Amino acid sequence: MSTQKSYISTDIDFDREGKHIGRLRLPYSRNTSGWGIIPIPIAVVRNGSGPTVLLTAGNHGDEYEGQITLNTLIRTLEPRHIKGRVIILPAMNYPAAMAGRRVSPFDGVNLNRAFPGDPDGTPSQQIAHYVSSVLVPMADAIMDLHSGGYSMRMLPTAIIYRPSTPELLERVIGAARAWGCPLGILFDDLGERRTFDAICRDAGLLKLGTELAGGGTVSVEALAFAETGIWNLLKYFGVLVASPPAPRHPCPRSGPMRLTEITGPEAYVYATGHAIFEPAFRLGDEVAAGQVAGWQHYLDEIERDPVPLHFHKGGLVACTRGPGWIEPGDLATLVVTDTTG
Numbered sequence: 516m517s518t519q520k521s522y523i524s525t526d527i528d529f530d531r532e533g534k535h536i537g538r539l540r541l542p543y544s545r546n547t548s549g550w551g552i553i554p555i556p557i558a559v560v561r562n563g564s565g566p567t568v569l570l571t572a573g574n575h576g577d578e579y580e581g582q583i584t585l586n587t588l589i590r591t592l593e594p595r596h597i598k599g600r601v602i603i604l605p606a607m608n609y610p611a612a613m614a615g616r617r618v619s620p621f622d623g624v625n626l627n628r629a630f631p632g633d634p635d636g637t638p639s640q641q642i643a644h645y646v647s648s649v650l651v652p653m654a655d656a657i658m659d660l661h662s663g664g665y666s667m668r669m670l671p672t673a674i675i676y677r678p679s680t681p682e683l684l685e686r687v688i689g690a691a692r693a694w695g696c697p698l699g700i701l702f703d704d705l706g707e708r709r710t711f712d713a714i715c716r717d718a719g720l721l722k723l724g725t726e727l728a729g730g731g732t733v734s735v736e737a738l739a740f741a742e743t744g745i746w747n748l749l750k751y752f753g754v755l756v757a758s759p760p761a762p763r764h765p766c767p768r769s770g771p772m773r774l775t776e777i778t779g780p781e782a783y784v785y786a787t788g789h790a791i792f793e794p795a796f797r798l799g800d801e802v803a804a805g806q807v808a809g810w811q812h813y814l815d816e817i818e819r820d821p822v823p824l825h826f827h828k829g830g831l832v833a834c835t836r837g838p839g840w841i842e843p844g845d846l847a848t849l850v851v852t853d854t855t856g
């Protein structure tokens with residue numbers, strides 16, 4: 516990562532006691548705003564010494580439950596609840612969040628493929644650099660809240676990016692269980708190195724992610740998991756010292772977390788045509804290798820039979836396409852399997 520200092524400044528003093536709400540100011544000169552900034556919302560709650568927890572959402576702008584959860588937390592978390600410090604970014608890629616899009620309209624960059632970032636780069640690259648070089652070094656534990664976004668629907672899931680040591684893996688799995696979703700997925704994003712997860716792994720940090728629902732919607736069930744889970748996590752991370760406020764939504768009952776993994780490329784089923792995708796399953800179904808995953812319908816060629824897509828391996832269906840329309844290379848579905856080790 517570049518040693519160049521970030522252009523981003525802030526009116527927040529991270530060391531001050533109490534609750535402070537402000538903005539990160541990213542200078543961005545554009546046609547409509549010559550000396551303008553991008554104001555990225557941030558809140559810091561501090562009470563004495565203790566661990567620092569960094570909570571982020573809006574990494575992808577079209578994933579809403581996490582943004583609502585952290586926005587609610589900013590209003591309800593008070594210094595008396597904690598010992599230590601909680602830093603909250605409810606709309607980390609603010610331009611993408613304001614547009615309700617996965618990537619930023621200013622640069623077309625997916626923030627979660629821009630880490631560790633570039634201080635002289637585009638707005639998204641500068642945000643990634645600030646998070647990597649300023650916020651992450653302050654943190655003892657990190658949670659980044661995602662949902663499937665417009666293009667995917669997910670089961671409410673704790674996402675565990677494989678850490679580098681067995682000790683850290685045990686702690687992250689403990690955090691995932693504390694988070695409270697019925698499903699945990701271990702993976703390494705097919706070796707991806709440009710994500711928030713990857714830089715936290717490389718720094719040896721305790722980092723948990725989540726996929727909450729998606730499809731470009733706001734799910735009450737996912738919100739219920741997230742709003743209770745975030746307080747559970749603050750407790751697990753050793754920051755919470757008082758009872759949290761009553762949840763707005765009762766947390767759905769779920770048994771112990773089922774720990775699964777994405778084994779590799781064979782877990783993913785991709786579209787092959789420009790078509791309407793009819794799934795042959797429901798989220799949460801158990802499927803077998805070779806089973807039909809769904810059909811691609813070609814309404815511009817009504818003589819043509821629908822073309823089936825097949826699961827390449829068996830397991831639990833954890834993700835499906837959000838919109839009905841699908842194009843070659845779009846993810847149609849994903850299966851996860853119980854961990855073996």
Ligand SMILES: [Zn+2]
Pocket residue numbers: 574575578661662663664
């Ligand atoms: Zn996301």
